[in-house]
Amino acid sequence: MTDETETFDPAATPVAVIGPTATGKSDLALDLAEYFGGEIVNIDAMQQYRGMDIGTAKLPFAERRGIRHHQLDVLEVTDIATVARYQSAAVADVEDIRSRGLRPIIVGGSMMYVQSLLDEWAFPATDAGVRAKWEAVLERDGVDEIHRALAAADPAAAASILPTDGRRMVRALEVVELTGQPFAASAPTIGAPRWGAIVLGVDRDTVELDERIDRRTRLMFDSGLLDEVEGLLTLGLREGVTASRAIGYAQALDVLAGEYGIEHARERTFIGTRRYVRRQRSWFRRDDRVHWLDGASSTLTSDALSAIDPS
Structure with a gap:
């Protein structure tokens, strides 16, 4: 890993604010960016999609305090979101921000995206034929068959990947078939974070977080998620390989297709989000570089500043 500490002012060292969904990461990132005069780099996979605002809890432009944000609204709903594309683009953003003497504040909770940005990660080769074979199985037989x-082929990968994440399971099967090794073997080795980044984790008590997820889910549907999804249908959302499977959007699509009603969709979205949060927590808690903060604390921002500069 390249040591850039002599090239850049320490004041331009990135701060990553990561952790489970709905813990308060975005507000903390805004506070830190405002305090340091920095810029924010999104690391939430679904917030990359233009027009997917309500269901991703994307911060409205008017609430961004005039702070520049990167990697928001960079994909159309028909585009495939890949970790490799994100890694390349986000690394360029972080290095540009640092080259201007500013501090990047990286914020989000997409697990593999976080690791791709903070660690050296050379992605395994791909093979269009192998991938097409498994994508055909997914299309024909569904996620249960892919699972x-x-x-x-790889019980550990099957246990670690969300069983509704068909695309990632396809990628895992492709890697296993091409390399003859478990999918986990392609993961990066965790060491010193890229750029010497300071990694802050935000979490909350599980019961409280479940209540926040429930409120957020109800607010999404009450604030017009179905209308948002209906508008995105004209832009090809249903054909989008990754966008259409986002939690909340998949359920809204089913409502619009007449599969079930809104209340059932809310419940499924809540359950899916809560399950995702458990996976995020498990993933991030394994990383001993993370300095954990209580998102419910009234001193959250000052606690974060103390962790960034203990002196």
Whole structure:
């Protein structure tokens, strides 16, 4: 890993604010960016999509305090979101911000995206034919069949990947078939974070967080998620490989298709989000570089500033 500490002012050292959904990361990132005069780099996969605002809890432009944000609204709903594309683009953003003597504040909770940005990660080769084979299985037989195939080929990967994340399971099967090794073997080695980044984690008590997720889910549907999704249908949302499977959007699509009603969609969205939060917590808690903060604390921002500069 390249040591850039002599090239850049320490004041331009990035701060990453990560952790589970709905813990308060965005507000803390705004406070830190305002305090340091920095810029924000999004690290939430679904917030990359233009027009997917309500269901991703994307901060409205008017609430960004005039702070420049990167990696928001950079994809159309028909585009495939890939970790490799994000890594390349976000690294360029961080290095540009630092080259201007500013501090990047990286914020979000997409697990593999976080690791791709903070760690050296050379992605395994791809093979269009192998991927097409498994994508055809996914399209024809659904996520349950892909999950069964992955469980047979790589039980550890099947246990660690969300069983509704068909695209990631396809990628895991592709890597296993091409390399003959478990999917986990392609993961990066965790060491010193890129650029010497300071990594802050925000979490909350589980019961309180579940209540916040429930309120956020209800607010999403009450604030017009179905209308947002209906508008995105004209832009190809249903055909989007990754966008259409986002939690909340998949359920809204089912409502619009007449599969079930709004209340059931809310419940499924809540359950899906809560399950995702458990996976985020498990993933991030394994990383001993993270300095954990209580998102419910009235001194959250000052606690974060103390962690950034203990002196």
